[in-house]
Amino acid sequence: MTYTALDAWSASAGIKLEGTALEVVKSMRSLSVLAGPGAGKTEILAQRANFLLTTGTCPPPRRILAIAFKVDAARNLLERVQARCDPLFWPRFESLTLHSFAKRILDQFREALPDDERPTANYRIFAPNAAIWNDFRRSVETEIPAISGYNNDSLSKVAHSEPFGGLFPDNDGRERVRKAWWKFCIQSSQSSITFDMVLLLATRILQTQQVVQSALRRTYSHVFLDEFQDVNEFQYRLIVAAFSGSDAVLTGVGDTNQAIMKYAGALPDVFQRLEADFFATPRRLLFNFRSNAAIVGLINSVVTLFESNPVPTEAARKDDPVPPDAIEGWIFSTREDESIGITDFISSEIGNGRRPEDFVVLARSYIGNVEDRLRPHFIAKGIKIRNESRKFREIEIQDLLKEPAVRFIMATLKLAVNARFGSPFQVCRDFLAEFEGWDIASERGLAGSLSAVRLVVDGLSAVLSDRGAADVAGTSIAEAVVTEIRKAQLSRAYGDYRNKDRLDAVLAAFGEFYDTCAHKDETWEQCIDAIEGRGVVRLMTIHKSKGLEYHTVFFVELNDDVFWNSQDDANVFLVALSRARERVKFSFCEDSSGFKNVRQFITSLENAGVNFLRKTGAA
Numbered sequence: 001m002t003y004t005a006l007d008a009w010s011a012s013a014g015i016k017l018e019g020t021a022l023e024v025v026k027s028m029r030s031l032s033v034l035a036g037p038g039a040g041k042t043e044i045l046a047q048r049a050n051f052l053l054t055t056g057t058c059p060p061p062r063r064i065l066a067i068a069f070k071v072d073a074a075r076n077l078l079e080r081v082q083a084r085c086d087p088l089f090w091p092r093f094e095s096l097t098l099h100s101f102a103k104r105i106l107d108q109f110r111e112a113l114p115d116d117e118r119p120t121a122n123y124r125i126f127a128p129n130a131a132i133w134n135d136f137r138r139s140v141e142t143e144i145p146a147i148s149g150y151n152n153d154s155l156s157k158v159a160h161s162e163p164f165g166g167l168f169p170d171n172d173g174r175e176r177v178r179k180a181w182w183k184f185c186i187q188s189s190q191s192s193i194t195f196d197m198v199l200l201l202a203t204r205i206l207q208t209q210q211v212v213q214s215a216l217r218r219t220y221s222h223v224f225l226d227e228f229q230d231v232n233e234f235q236y237r238l239i240v241a242a243f244s245g246s247d248a249v250l251t252g253v254g255d256t257n258q259a260i261m262k263y264a265g266a267l268p269d270v271f272q273r274l275e276a277d278f279f280a281t282p283r284r285l286l287f288n289f290r291s292n293a294a295i296v297g298l299i300n301s302v303v304t305l306f307e308s309n310p311v312p313t314e315a316a317r318k319d320d321p322v323p324p325d326a327i328e329g330w331i332f333s334t335r336e337d338e339s340i341g342i343t344d345f346i347s348s349e350i351g352n353g354r355r356p357e358d359f360v361v362l363a364r365s366y367i368g369n370v371e372d373r374l375r376p377h378f379i380a381k382g383i384k385i386r387n388e389s390r391k392f393r394e395i396e397i398q399d400l401l402k403e404p405a406v407r408f409i410m411a412t413l414k415l416a417v418n419a420r421f422g423s424p425f426q427v428c429r430d431f432l433a434e435f436e437g438w439d440i441a442s443e444r445g446l447a448g449s450l451s452a453v454r455l456v457v458d459g460l461s462a463v464l465s466d467r468g469a470a471d472v473a474g475t476s477i478a479e480a481v482v483t484e485i486r487k488a489q490l491s492r493a494y495g496d497y498r499n500k501d502r503l504d505a506v507l508a509a510f511g512e513f514y515d516t517c518a519h520k521d522e523t524w525e526q527c528i529d530a531i532e533g534r535g536v537v538r539l540m541t542i543h544k545s546k547g548l549e550y551h552t553v554f555f556v557e558l559n560d561d562v563f564w565n566s567q568d569d570a571n572v573f574l575v576a577l578s579r580a581r582e583r584v585k586f587s588f589c590e591d592s593s594g595f596k597n598v599r600q601f602i603t604s605l606e607n608a609g610v611n612f613l614r615k616t617g618a619a
């Protein structure tokens with residue numbers, strides 16, 4: 001293996017790395033990096049992985065572990081590393097969510113737990129609802145009469161508090177409740193445990209089993225913590241148990257303005273803790289690579305509405321041209337006028353060569369209502385629109401497409417109909433190699449995965465038998481790709497699918513969603529584009545826009561004073577605002593019930609440089 005000399009290493013084409021960004025990429029010590037939206041946090045981690053692997057700074061057999069807090073963030077980072085790094089190197093880069101990291105420890109070392117804390121091998125993960133808390137109360141009310149004094153919230157706190165007798169004295173009533181909950185979850189023929197319990201158990205294993213802890217520490221020389229602002233206490237403790245006091249170099253990256261998870265208990269001082277516990281040096285990235293100068297200016301002004309001493313970001317694209325309507329507010333008399341106005345605007349932009357997928361319409365909630373209002377106008381103009389929150393079998397489209405089973409089906413389908421968008425061969429091969437445990441860096445693994453790809457594609461082609469997309473049912477495609485054997489493999493590879501109903505629901509949802517995308521007289525390519533959202537204008541809630549970027553962002557339905565009452569809401573709004581590359585439009589309607597509450601917000605936007613126009617429905 002040939003390594004690049006440290007000072008001969010350079011960033012991938014098109015990526016500008018200077019100053020602090022370059023220092024972060026090449027750092028030999030732990031860092032805690034704060035950066036605003038669009039600062040290139042994900043890109044910097046991808047470049048850092050490339051640097052560490054290709055220069056031999058992370059030497060084999062040691063690996064890099066990247067921990068993210070959402071499945072798509074973990075996948076996005078892995079894809080960027082794969083795209084920028086030679087296949088000789090990137091297999092030593094692992095990108096996991098913290099949950100899957102914890103689950104992996106639990107699954108491998110479950111046996112090390114004492115009897116009363118050890119879930120059964122076939123344990124399932126659940127989120128307790130009111131009915132389950134009631135069941136629990138009923139099951140222990142004779143033994144612990146005080147249980148009636150606990151509401152669901154306090155029950156959840158006690159149940160998931162510091163376990164194993166660490167927090168409450170033995171004679172404290174709460175300790176009895178906690179123990180009873182663990183017994184309730186663990187001691188049946190199939191244990192049901194919460195995600196928090198998975199984290200606690202994995203932490204427990206690392207704290208008590210030195211061999212496991214040392215093996216983990218030997219494996220990883222570098223650890224990335226992406227979206228670190230979202231870490232809560234349990235999650236942080238797992239990271240401490242895994243790596244505190246080791247030689248691992250940690251890189252924690254995050255953005256306090258994007259702390260979307262505050263409601264889930266994210267730690268406000270998590271960066272300071274990283275600095276104290278891991279001797280991480282603080283760094284700040286001040287550029288925004290995504291948005292043009294007008295939008296960066298707006299973001300900086302809006303931040304001052306919510307924070308007393310914000311650190312402004314600088315537009316890295318300061319020399320790029322800015323469209324005259326880059327930041328604009330629109331006021332319509334009625335919602336009907338608004339729907340016509342937005343549709344006409346997008347339609348004329350598409351007429352000028354912009355793509356439908358360059359636009360997103362964001363609302364805080366009730367996105368289905370927005371869809372109902374816009375759809376007829378979009379149809380009349382021949383533009384496809386998609387509400388990413390629309391559910392099939394309780395799964396939102398946006399989440400459905402991220403499901404491993406669906407990504408595997410889509411890659412196979414593309415190969416079968418010869419639609420090459422998005423490296424389907426590589427995706428399909430990697431899935432199959434993962435299912436079979438093949439190492440594609442080895443000759444045997446590569447040959448095995450190639451013939452497996454051929455086999456699965458041939459199997460699907462036989463089912464399609466030269467028919468058009470609309471003549472094949474979505475369920476037939478799902479069944480042809482995800483056979484019973486593949487189902488078993490998927491459930492081995494992805495903990496979520498261990499619950500058979502869940503995998504079946506994903507496959508059924510895919511089938512139904514496919515059927516809505518396959519139209520008569522359209523080609524396979526059009527069908528695949530419709531599934532993957534090319535050629536469609538998207539609608540989504542602002543929460544779901546995190547991590548994405550669009551040319552033009554419309555905000556609608558911001559007519560809600562509740563929205564501006566908390567720092568969390570402000571953060572969510574800032575995340576959404578920073579999705580825009582070139583243009584942001586804030587649209588308000590006078591006939592919506594919340595309009596009377598947004599005067600102050602409109603004034604603030606005006607003060608921040610947003611030009612408000614009174615609009616009519618007509619183009």
Ligand SMILES: Nc1ncnc2c1ncn2[C@@H]1O[C@H](COP(=O)(O)OP(=O)(O)OP(=O)(O)O)[C@@H](O)[C@H]1O
Binds near residue numbers: 014015021255548549
């Ligand atoms: N150093 C760089 N040089 C040029 N372009 C860059 C650089 N870093 C990032 N970009 C581009 O800027 C955009 C934002 O980058 P990226 O998604 O990595 O930022 P982020 O900080 O992770 O974003 P966010 O947290 O707001 O979702 C992307 O289009 C990316 O390709």
